[in-house]
Amino acid sequence: MCRRNVGRRRGVSAIAGGAIVLAIFFMVIVPLVILMQNSYALFLNESNSRRIFDTDRMSESLTVGVSQDAITKRLTLLLSNDGPVNVRIVRVWAIDVVRQTSIPMAKPCLEGELLSLPPGGNGTLDVQTCVNGFTGIVQFLAVTERGRIFSSNKIYLKEGGLIDIVFPYTLTVSIINMKKGRMYEVYVTPLGNGKVSPEKFTHKATASNENVTVAFGIFPGNYSVALYENGKLVQIPEGNPQLIEVPDKQAVIFILNRGPIISLPLDAIIIAPKKVSGNSLFIVEVDVQLSDKANESVMITSVSNILITSDLPPGQFDSDCSYYGGFSIRPGEREIVALCSIWVGWEKGGTGTKSVGISVPAGTIYGIGEESGISYTNEPESTTIKVTP
Amino acid sequence: MRKSRGVSYVVTVAIMTAVTIALGLFLWGIVSGWAGVSAIGIVAETNKGIAQQRSILVVEFIDWGRGIVWVSNPGKVDLVILSCAIYPKSASPPPISYREIARVNASMNSAYPLEIGSKCQLVTGQKPYVIEIRAIASTIYNPNNPLENAQWMIMVRQNV
Numbered sequence: 001m002c003r004r005n006v007g008r009r010r011g012v013s014a015i016a017g018g019a020i021v022l023a024i025f026f027m028v029i030v031p032l033v034i035l036m037q038n039s040y041a042l043f044l045n046e047s048n049s050r051r052i053f054d055t056d057r058m059s060e061s062l063t064v065g066v067s068q069d070a071i072t073k074r075l076t077l078l079l080s081n082d083g084p085v086n087v088r089i090v091r092v093w094a095i096d097v098v099r100q101t102s103i104p105m106a107k108p109c110l111e112g113e114l115l116s117l118p119p120g121g122n123g124t125l126d127v128q129t130c131v132n133g134f135t136g137i138v139q140f141l142a143v144t145e146r147g148r149i150f151s152s153n154k155i156y157l158k159e160g161g162l163i164d165i166v167f168p169y170t171l172t173v174s175i176i177n178m179k180k181g182r183m184y185e186v187y188v189t190p191l192g193n194g195k196v197s198p199e200k201f202t203h204k205a206t207a208s209n210e211n212v213t214v215a216f217g218i219f220p221g222n223y224s225v226a227l228y229e230n231g232k233l234v235q236i237p238e239g240n241p242q243l244i245e246v247p248d249k250q251a252v253i254f255i256l257n258r259g260p261i262i263s264l265p266l267d268a269i270i271i272a273p274k275k276v277s278g279n280s281l282f283i284v285e286v287d288v289q290l291s292d293k294a295n296e297s298v299m300i301t302s303v304s305n306i307l308i309t310s311d312l313p314p315g316q317f318d319s320d321c322s323y324y325g326g327f328s329i330r331p332g333e334r335e336i337v338a339l340c341s342i343w344v345g346w347e348k349g350g351t352g353t354k355s356v357g358i359s360v361p362a363g364t365i366y367g368i369g370e371e372s373g374i375s376y377t378n379e380p381e382s383t384t385i386k387v388t389p
Numbered sequence: 390m391r392k393s394r395g396v397s398y399v400v401t402v403a404i405m406t407a408v409t410i411a412l413g414l415f416l417w418g419i420v421s422g423w424a425g426v427s428a429i430g431i432v433a434e435t436n437k438g439i440a441q442q443r444s445i446l447v448v449e450f451i452d453w454g455r456g457i458v459w460v461s462n463p464g465k466v467d468l469v470i471l472s473c474a475i476y477p478k479s480a481s482p483p484p485i486s487y488r489e490i491a492r493v494n495a496s497m498n499s500a501y502p503l504e505i506g507s508k509c510q511l512v513t514g515q516k517p518y519v520i521e522i523r524a525i526a527s528t529i530y531n532p533n534n535p536l537e538n539a540q541w542m543i544m545v546r547q548n549v
Contacts, residue, residue, distance in 0.1 A: 101454025
């Protein structure tokens with residue numbers, strides 16, 4: 001009874017201590033952990049928000065063009081949102097490109113809620129007040145709400161307006177008989193005070209023997225008209241570049257020296273020893289060569305049997321040939337079409353000479369032109385090999 | 390005899406309980422103090438990190454004719470510009486002194502000028518040039534010690 005009472009009273013301090021420890025845990029440690037997690041979550045949230053902002057910012061894409069109203073002659077910015085996010089224009093700067101200074105004053109040309117463009121949207125801004133009376137090269141900068149800056153092309157203004165250019169003459173340049181797949185460039189260069197627009201024309205031929213004619217706006221004067229094929233100046237009898245004087249001459253024709261493709265005979269070449277001794281094995285090679293005057297590559301499609309004959313008695317002569325086809329050769333190129341291994345025997349005590357004849361008849365080697373599709377065959381070729389004891 | 394023994398038990402228990410409670414309260418005080426200091430530190434560090442995440446500065450245009458660098462702030466927090474220098478790209482950056490040069494509010498409604506010479510240091514030399522601006526969120530800026538939270542500054546560096 002006494003021990004039970006003592007034990008019960010001793011437990012009071014243990015209970016008090018335990019209660020304090022629990023209180024410390026739940027009232028201090030747990031709130032601190034919650035605070036830490038909350039702070040971390042807040043930081044992560046902000047970091048995520050910044051990441052989204054940066055992604056949107058980098059996704060902004062705006063095309064800035066400059067145009068002039070045909071009737072009012074007021075200068076206008078043409079803004080086109082070709083990005084996936086909405087773009088808000090908050091500021092437009094007009095820059096004097098030569099002096100690298102803002103015009104007309106030391107502040108943005110336009111400021112405030114100017115324009116909001118949805119993805120794919122277009123809009124215009126009147127910037128005539130920015131450049132009134134200005135003569136020189138100007139560039140416009142459009143600043144978006146997310147801090148991106150998009151610039152226009154540099155344009156030349158005279159007293160605040162684009163220069164109206166009406167070309168009094170038209171120069172036509174014709175390119176006749178182009179080759180499929182090749183890139184053609186025409187350069188019209190003023191020699192002196194002339195003016196031409198455009199100064200360069202580029203065209204890729206999409207068909208064989210294609211023709212094209214292009215027109216250039218041009219002022220009177222002297223010009224050089226040059227034609228390039230795949231970056232190389234084309235050599236033609238009329239001369240290239242051609243020098244012209246407008247308005248005396250207003251048309252230039254480049255007739256490319258490329259006639260119709262004709263079939264040329266394939267050359268069969270037999271590579272064999274002139275003389276062999278009896279009881280020997282030797283190799284004979286037959287090649288095909290395309291003339292370097294050919295206008296196209298040729299696909300060798302088939303090779304027929306090559307004739308190998310001999311006046312050696314039966315049993316003392318044997319031959320075996322391998323044929324190769326299904327490849328392409330370019331003009332001037334040479335390739336192997338057949339390899340023959342020939343064995344010749346010899347009678348004991350035999351005298352005199354024998355021979356082995358190798359003949360590639362006409363039409364043995366057959367090919368097809370890669371551009372024209374016409375047939376190419378070989379001309380006949382033969383050779384004789386002497387067999388001695 | 391039995392009666393006096395009972396009194397001493399009661400006194401012993403009371404003393405032990407009082408000591409336990411006193412020690413417990415002392416421990417509670419220590420832990421609470423530590424937790425409070427830690428909490429303040431955590432909140433302060435989080436605020437600095439968030440302030441840096443919210444800081445963005447853009448150099449819109451440098452007016453060489455008038456000698457003005459135009460900057461704007463598309464971020465979410467006002468910025469204090471502490472240094473600005475333009476120097477040749479091929480050269481090493483000039484020595485920088487940190488001081489409050491300008492305050493740029495978090496709004497794209499206006500651009501802020503920094504005059505070259507007085508507010509933005511220009512080191513002449515071979516072109517091209519580079520502009521380098523350091524700024525800090527105004528919420529963590531201490532005017533008495535501009536470098537107090539220097540590690541949370543942002544730096545804008547671009548070719549000009």
